[in-house]
Amino acid sequence: MKEEKIIHILVSGNYVSDDVVSKAKKDAENKNQSVLDYLFSNEIVTKDLVGQAIAESYDISYADLNSIKPSREQVFKIPEEIARKLRVVLFDESEEKVVIATDDPIRANLTNELKNVFASRDIEIAFSLSEDIDEILVYYRDVLSKRLSEVVEDGERVAPAVITEIFDDAVIYQASDIHFEPQEKEVVIRFRVDGVLSEKGRISKELYGNILNRIKVMAHLRIDEHFATQDGSIRYISKTNKSAIDMRVSVAPILDGEKVTIRLLSQYTRELSFADLGLSVNHQQIVKKASKKPFGMILVTGPTGSGKTTTLYSILKMLNNPDVNITTIEDPVEYRILGVNQIQVNAQKNITFSKGLKSIVRQDPDIILVGEIRDKETSEIAVNAALTGHLLLSTFHANDSATSIPRLIDMGIEPFLLASTLEVVFAQRLVRKVCENCRFSESHEISALEKDFHGISRYFSDESVTLYKGKGCEICGSTGYKGRTGIFEFIDIDKEMKELIMKNPSSDQIVELARKKGMRGLFEDGIEKVKNGITTIEEVYRVAEPLE
Numbered sequence: 001m002k003e004e005k006i007i008h009i010l011v012s013g014n015y016v017s018d019d020v021v022s023k024a025k026k027d028a029e030n031k032n033q034s035v036l037d038y039l040f041s042n043e044i045v046t047k048d049l050v051g052q053a054i055a056e057s058y059d060i061s062y063a064d065l066n067s068i069k070p071s072r073e074q075v076f077k078i079p080e081e082i083a084r085k086l087r088v089v090l091f092d093e094s095e096e097k098v099v100i101a102t103d104d105p106i107r108a109n110l111t112n113e114l115k116n117v118f119a120s121r122d123i124e125i126a127f128s129l130s131e132d133i134d135e136i137l138v139y140y141r142d143v144l145s146k147r148l149s150e151v152v153e154d155g156e157r158v159a160p161a162v163i164t165e166i167f168d169d170a171v172i173y174q175a176s177d178i179h180f181e182p183q184e185k186e187v188v189i190r191f192r193v194d195g196v197l198s199e200k201g202r203i204s205k206e207l208y209g210n211i212l213n214r215i216k217v218m219a220h221l222r223i224d225e226h227f228a229t230q231d232g233s234i235r236y237i238s239k240t241n242k243s244a245i246d247m248r249v250s251v252a253p254i255l256d257g258e259k260v261t262i263r264l265l266s267q268y269t270r271e272l273s274f275a276d277l278g279l280s281v282n283h284q285q286i287v288k289k290a291s292k293k294p295f296g297m298i299l300v301t302g303p304t305g306s307g308k309t310t311t312l313y314s315i316l317k318m319l320n321n322p323d324v325n326i327t328t329i330e331d332p333v334e335y336r337i338l339g340v341n342q343i344q345v346n347a348q349k350n351i352t353f354s355k356g357l358k359s360i361v362r363q364d365p366d367i368i369l370v371g372e373i374r375d376k377e378t379s380e381i382a383v384n385a386a387l388t389g390h391l392l393l394s395t396f397h398a399n400d401s402a403t404s405i406p407r408l409i410d411m412g413i414e415p416f417l418l419a420s421t422l423e424v425v426f427a428q429r430l431v432r433k434v435c436e437n438c439r440f441s442e443s444h445e446i447s448a449l450e451k452d453f454h455g456i457s458r459y460f461s462d463e464s465v466t467l468y469k470g471k472g473c474e475i476c477g478s479t480g481y482k483g484r485t486g487i488f489e490f491i492d493i494d495k496e497m498k499e500l501i502m503k504n505p506s507s508d509q510i511v512e513l514a515r516k517k518g519m520r521g522l523f524e525d526g527i528e529k530v531k532n533g534i535t536t537i538e539e540v541y542r543v544a545e546p547l548e
Helices: 003-012 018-030 035-041 047-058 080-086 110-115 130-140 144-154 158-172 205-218 281-291 308-319 353-361 376-387 401-410 415-421 446-452 495-501 507-516 522-531 537-543
Strands: 088-093 097-102 122-127 177-182 186-193 196-204 230-237 244-254 257-265 296-301 326-330 341-344 367-370 391-396 422-434 439-445 464-470 481-492
Touching: 003 018, 003 035, 003 047, 018 035, 047 122, 080 088, 080 110, 080 130, 088 130, 097 130, 110 122, 144 158, 144 196, 158 177, 158 186, 158 196, 158 205, 158 244, 158 257, 177 205, 186 205, 196 205, 205 230, 205 244, 205 257, 281 296, 281 308, 281 422, 281 481, 296 308, 296 376, 296 401, 308 326, 308 367, 308 391, 326 353, 341 353, 353 367, 353 376, 367 376, 376 391, 376 415, 391 401, 401 415, 401 422, 401 481, 401 507, 415 422, 415 495, 422 464, 422 522, 422 537, 439 446, 446 464, 481 522, 481 537, 495 507, 522 537
Parallel strands: 097 122, 296 391, 296 422, 326 341, 326 367, 367 391
Antiparallel strands: 088 097, 177 186, 177 257, 186 196, 230 244, 244 257, 422 481, 439 464
16 A cells, blocks of 8 residues: 555544644655654554554454464464465454455455355454564465475575575564574574574585575675685565565685675664664653754764664664755664765775764764774764764763773873763663563562572562563564563763763762762663563573672
8 A cells, every 4th residue: 555545544534633744744855754654753653553544444453463463273274375365364263254364455356265265154354564464474484494405305596596595584584694604514504583593404515515606696705715704795685575685794714614694784774763772761852852962972882783773873863854964984884874975984995984084074064973983093083073063973882881981081082072072871782572472471479589580679679570471482483582672771961970071980980970860770771671571581681780
């Protein structure tokens, strides 16, 4: 359904007003995004609300497959060929009737074709969103290892077919990385999903040679080089959902052959709101306040893979307007945003963070994003840029927000300069979310939890608490987790904090003052998400430590 039609449905159904749509159209045009994306990212509507509105326009019910997922047995009651052809899923059933969810309820002869499957029962058609239908249709896919065996047995164009199966699975299961790991006799294929690696299949060393060469050709790498590292990129069009995926390819020689690691990047940037990232209302207000200032520095800290770049890009999207010049320098450019000038670090062309940043300052920018502050030279240029009328966003490797300030001073930044430029610094980590499909609750005595998680009792006021976990299902790959969210630790650099920074403080002194002002640590923010049923205590302990 075209966007104009959906907007009309939302307005006619009184889900949004004409005034809201007019403002959305104007702001969306300024930010180079669609009206629907604007409504989603600003939390004016949700995807489920859009689904309900569309269902209402068809005068049928809405099947929320995102919240109520049918069992595997239910899904398989419709043969795969029919399910894929008609885009249908068995949502609910009784002895008298079945409820069929589809994203195309006005398809000609839909009910008649389904009568061949459910001859003796009445058929009720409900509407569901396309992305939710796609997620359920994944049930029909055999495990990757089985499909790879079938491809090898078939014997025709094996290497391209194997790569297609692997890449499509990675896209469907939202993997962030694919690993091809040569061992003595075979090659292990692993996916990183929600931050955790798991094995998906194995292929023979004999077959791997052709697959490796095929990947090198796709990534524009040398196929005759076997003893040096190589880096390249692939633009892959998924055979399953026809989406374009940017992939970053790294080849490295190891003892048993050449290891390939592929990072899957977003098909341009996702329209994530601050709430989607896991930011609390208070944290959102701190970020928005700092982002509206004409100059200064916003710093995000955390280890590799903690979601720093995604957070910074969410801020950039909020600031992206035709009346400002935004320029970035990154290694690599992981997300593409229309209207933003993005520079890729290239050591071979002598484009480093420091040299690129010097050039950016001469490009008349209003807002600058530096992918990472790595050295003294980059930090000095960044601070000077923030001092001279630019809003600068960057990332920095530090264990927590308080540690980053003494480390920047140790790099050679004068404390008074840092105090003058820094507006907010925050640390973040990613925790896996409890799978909503198989989530269940359990009551726990705090005294019993204390035995397994020393110190946890100080974060709960009652003697018992209700916690949530996932049993494990097809949707979450039997892990009990599906998706990730952030936990955060913010230090708002107010007048009192600036005065402390000018005294070259230790991280302990910074923490002491920040906590007096109400700072909530990474662990505490994580426990708040545990109480809300978003994640588990095990996940929070995996990525954060309680404050002493």
